Structures are given as C-alpha cells and as structure tokens.
Amino acid sequence: MKVCIYGVGAIGGWLGVQLAQAGGHVSAVARGTTLQALRARGLTLHQGGETHTVAVQASDQPADLGVQDVVVVAVKAPALAEVAAHIAPLLGPDTVVFTAMNGVPWWFLQGFGGALAETRLQSIDPTGAIAQGIPAAHVLGGVVHASCSVDAPGVIRHHFGNGLIVGEPSGRATERAQAWVALLTRAGLSASVSGQIQKDIWYKLWGNMTVNPVSGLTGATTDLILNDELVRNFISSVMLEAKAIGENLGIPIDQQPEDRHAVTRKLGAFKTSMLQDVEAGKSIELDALVSAVRELGQLTQVATPFTDALLGLSRLHARVHGLYPAQ
Numbered sequence: 513m514k515v516c517i518y519g520v521g522a523i524g525g526w527l528g529v530q531l532a533q534a535g536g537h538v539s540a541v542a543r544g545t546t547l548q549a550l551r552a553r554g555l556t557l558h559q560g561g562e563t564h565t566v567a568v569q570a571s572d573q574p575a576d577l578g579v580q581d582v583v584v585v586a587v588k589a590p591a592l593a594e595v596a597a598h599i600a601p602l603l604g605p606d607t608v609v610f611t612a613m614n615g616v617p618w619w620f621l622q623g624f625g626g627a628l629a630e631t632r633l634q635s636i637d638p639t640g641a642i643a644q645g646i647p648a649a650h651v652l653g654g655v656v657h658a659s660c661s662v663d664a665p666g667v668i669r670h671h672f673g674n675g676l677i678v679g680e681p682s683g684r685a686t687e688r689a690q691a692w693v694a695l696l697t698r699a700g701l702s703a704s705v706s707g708q709i710q711k712d713i714w715y716k717l718w719g720n721m722t723v724n725p726v727s728g729l730t731g732a733t734t735d736l737i738l739n740d741e742l743v744r745n746f747i748s749s750v751m752l753e754a755k756a757i758g759e760n761l762g763i764p765i766d767q768q769p770e771d772r773h774a775v776t777r778k779l780g781a782f783k784t785s786m787l788q789d790v791e792a793g794k795s796i797e798l799d800a801l802v803s804a805v806r807e808l809g810q811l812t813q814v815a816t817p818f819t820d821a822l823l824g825l826s827r828l829h830a831r832v833h834g835l836y837p838a839q
Contacts, residue, residue, distance in 0.1 A: 518585050525667075721754065
C-alpha cells in the first residue's frame with residue numbers, strides 16, 4: 513500500500529515509521545529543514561527505549577510522489593487550507609484521505625447531524641476551499657490517542673498511547689476502512705473501526721478544547737490548571753456547554769466534567785500541544801478546538817457564554833503574540 517504522510521510532525525512522523533516497518537511504501541510531503549532531514553537521514557522514531565530509522569521518499573512537490581492509496585493528513589488545522597490547495601496530485605479515484613488531526617474537522621457534518629447535515633462550518637472552512645480541494649468521497653476520519661513530540665526535524669519521540677480510531681463520516685461500514693485498520697494493526701497500533709466517528713471526535717475534543725487554550729493562555733501545565741479550583745470550575749462550565757451541544761447533535765457524552773478531569777490528572781505535569789506551539793511561536797489551532805464548538809452551539813441553539821469567554825480571551829492573547837490571524 514502506498515501511503516503518503518502530509519505533515520511530518522509528531523503524529524505524522526510516528527505513523528510514518530510504524531507504517532514503513534509494516535511494509536508500507538511510505539512517502540512524505542515536507543518543507544524546509546524537515547525535508548532536508550528526511551532526504552539526508554530518513555525518518556527516525558524513539559519509542560520504548562529503541563530507535564528506528566526508515567527511508568522515505570520526500571518532496572515539497574506532491575506531484576513528485578504521484579497517486580497514493582492513502583494520504584495521512586497530520587497537519588495542524590491552520591495549515592489545512594494550504595494542504596487542500598496542493599493535495600490533488602496525490603489523489604486518484606480510490607485514494608483515501610485519513611485525517612489524523614485534533615478538533616472538529618471540516619467534514620464533521622458530512623452525512624451526519626440530522627437537519628444540520630451537509631452544513632459547512634464557517635469557522636473551519638469559510639470559503640469552502642478545503643472541501644473543494646479534498647472532496648468528501650475521499651475522506652476517512654480518524655482520532656489519535658497517543659502523545660508524541662518532535663526532538664528535531666525528522667526525529668520523533670513517542671511518549672505514551674497507541675490508539676487510533678477510524679471511521680467513515682457517514683458511519684457506514686466499508687472495505688476501505690477495514691483495510692486501513694488492518695494495515696495499522698500490522699504496524700503495531702491499536703486500531704479499530706467506529707460506527708460514528710463524530711462521537712469519538714467529540715469525546716476527545718471534550719477534554720482538549722479547554723485545557724489546550726487555557727494552557728496556551730496561562731503557560732501552565734495540566735496539573736496546575738486542574739489544581740486551581742476557579743480555573744477547574746470554569747473549564748467544567750465550558751465542558752457542560754459542549755456536552756449539551758453534543759446531545760443536540762446526537763452524540764451524547766455519558767460522563768461529567770469531573771470524570772474527564774480524573775483522566776487528565778493521570779498525565780501529571782503535562783504540557784499540551786497548544787502550549788508547545790505558543791512557546792515555539794507557532795500558529796495555534798484555536799478554531800478547530802473552540803470556534804467550531806461555538807458555531808455548533810449557535811447552530812443547535814445552545815447558549816455558550818463560557819465557551820465564548822474562553823475563545824475571546826485565547827484569541828486575543830494569540831493575536832497579540834502573532835499566533836492567530838488579525839481581526
């Protein structure tokens with residue numbers, strides 16, 4: 513199976529090494545120092561006390577790599593429009609585009625959402641350019657339950673977690689979803705097929721839509737965030753709004769915020785991906801994590817005053833620091 517990793521960061525790099533070791537023909541779209549590193553030294557993964565390096569064909573021009581069986585899109589949400597504008601040479605009639613990203617994806621309401629089905633989320637894809645560049649027929653949704661980081665360009669470190677959930681936006685059971693899960697399983701990953709990938713996305717979002725922006729705003733690790741009673745109560749209020757939105761969409765969460773806080777506490781003094789981006793001066797994926805929730809609240813007529821406050825403060829902080837587009 514020909515697999516192209518579009519976005520060789522922490523998660524994309526981790527998947528690339530695992531898939532290459534399982535016999536997949538792995539290539540990568542990369543730029544700058546990452547492209548130079550991949551060409552010179554290959555892609556390296558530090559995992560479980562071992563180091564693995566694989567050779568990958570890498571280019572900054574997708575046309576050099578040709579049509580793929582699967583394209584793994586593992587970029588941060590702000591980079592997605594650029595991916596959509598250049599991905600076409602990788603896509604054949606049967607190519608799968610597997611989205612291994614955080615937050616609400618542009619295809620979230622494709623074949624899902626009742627009366628809201630097929631609605632384009634303005635906060636994610638305001639002009640429709642992403643949906644046009646990556647047609648819905650190619651999309652296979654994903655949720656990643658793993659923590660990885662980038663030690664250096666082309667050098668990835670796996671910390672914990674090994675889970676991948678795969679699902680068609682429509683919820684249908686398909687051969688292509690089963691085939692992709694089979695390859696991921698051969699690669700040593702704990703992969704499964706979901707009958708409603710939107711529910712899995714929403715549950716993961718329920719935890720990181722709050723601690724991520726709060727950490728980016730304050731510079732605090734997750735333990736400090738949850739140990740502050742006032743901040744924890746604020747986060748719980750945001751989560752209750754998201755829980756109500758999910759219920760209206762048909763993806764209820766059978767937990768309370770404190771249940772999820774208990775899970776997060778097990779991570780200890782964990783530095784979120786958004787805090788890492790803020791510290792590195794990178795654009796943050798605020799829209800996929802928070803703006804989309806606010807928009808879905810408006811669409812489902814669920815009031816979101818706490819989500820609005822979180823978005824406003826985080827967005828202003830990011831704009832002041834040049835990490836989010838100016839108004």
